[in-house]
Amino acid sequence: MKTCFPALMAAVLMPALALAQAPATHSADELAQKLADPGAALVSVPFQYNYLGDVGNGQHNQQLKIQPVIPFVGEHGKFLLRPILPYQWNEFPQHQQGLGDLFVQGYYIPTKPGEHSPTELGFGFAAMLDTANHDSLGTGKYSVGPAFVLVHKRGKWTMGGLLNHVWTIGGHDAREDVSNTAMQPFLSRSLSNGWSFTLSSESSYNWEAGSGEHWTVPLGGAVAKVLRFGKQPVSIGGGYYYNVERPSLANRWTARVTITLVFPE
Secondary structure, three states: OOOOHHHHHHHHHHHHHHHOOOOOOOOHHHHHHHHOOOOOOOEEEEEEEEEEEEEOOOEEEEEEEEOOEEEEEEOOEEEEEEEEEEEEEEOOOOOEEEEOOEEEEEEEEEOOOOOOOOEEEEEEEEEEEOOOOOHHHOOOEEEEEEEEEEEEEEOOEEEEEEEEEEEEEEEOOOOOOOEEEEEEEEEEEEOOOOEEEEEEOOEEEEOOOOOOOOEEEEEEEEEEEEEEEOOEEEEEEEEEEEEEEOOOOOOOEEEEEEEEEEEOO
């Protein structure tokens, strides 16, 4: 599917920017802990750059993910919309660059008025849309399924995970169907002066893959610091992940840099 990257990027970013208010006064430590919480009702726009090392026969791929968090808060709960728009520069499987498939997650987290529980459980949907500019950059399919989020906060610790599964519901008949489970457990510690440290894995299980090719299991960590440029809070971080289990042609490791614009309520 041919998609205009600037137009789709505007469609992804505009809801977040429309909800963004003038930066309020929050300490760097408060913002660091909220950014570590996928259930926090905080408008933010992360730009995540990934360098994927040792792909295929020793090639390297790169990607930039634009992944705004768009919260809608009500009296009895909150709904978090999390679109992820990737732009890719690939050496493998083909020398191509362009837009990948748009991935969207939405979670509803019920809450009680006036109650601040340390544990939150949300449920919703996940959807993958065929927006890639080239066959090698996407699945060629439209896929949907359920999604869940669990977060527990204790002092300066935040832990939990995201879980989703998507199945093909349409797309190009010649392309392989999608049936994929994604799991993202994490453990984060908020430090002083806006610093934070997170251990995480963005694991997946491809039910359509051949024997021995199902699992992708990266393990790694990242550090980040909340700064202010004028009145605008920004989080800057970096991380490294190694695939302890992977399909034979998948990347062996990932280096990551993330810059996040934060818009506190």
